[in-house]
Amino acid sequence: MDHRLAAGWRAAAIAGAVIFFALFVAQWTLLYQQIGLSNVGTDWNIYRSATERWLAGGNFYLERQLHGPYQIVDGDVLYPPVVLALLIPVVHLPGILWWAIPLVFTAAVVVYHRPSPGGWLLIAFCLWFPITGVKLMHGNPGMWIMAAVAGGTVAAWPAALVLVKPTLLPFALIGANRRSWWITVAILAALSVLFLPMWLEYVRVLLDARSDLGLLYSLNEVLMISIPVIAWVTSRRSRPSLSWLAAARMRLRPRRAAAS
8 A cells, every 4th residue: 555655646746747847838938928039138138247347347236236225126236246256257158158057067967866756846846936937037147056056966065156145045055064165165265355345335235235025035046946955855866964964963973982
């Protein structure tokens, strides 16, 4: 009986995943028809223009963001200045690579983890979630954050790159017990020093930003960025563990053994 229930659950999960994937494709098609080709890559154009403006001697952030409280609208730059370390190398590359690099990498990691049927169901749900489609269509930098999280589930250190967007800090803690993770943090800190004068602007931009969620405005990206985490946690390749928790247990074991 238990075997039949398990088989039924797997079949239901697979069917649900297929349905959500189909709904995602249909939603993407509808969204494309609604916004048109000219609006694809809106976020990418925002950050490309901001980078080109900064390279030409202008401000990375918009003037409307630097003079007191403002309501967050499309076009506002909300990443810290260290994101320029990513934007400068790719700003002159073919635009398609802005999507291809993080999405292909994330997809490869998800397949590598071999999620369970339940994992595929949750992944498909996260894709179907309407905000995910909008973020992908607009080329939001959150795609690169998702790719960093995906890398963190395999090699730990890439997760530290999530610190480029501090409002998504919890995702950065994957692999925080690894030396490579701390080396990456040190490199990010060194790069941040290069943009030190801009950090005061960023703090002002962040504190003056107004939205319904306040400083939690990044919550609408959480499901998209959770996709590689779901694949990792539900992996059939091996039983994953939260690295920081595993490290804590490893440190406690010798002490317990000595005490006994």
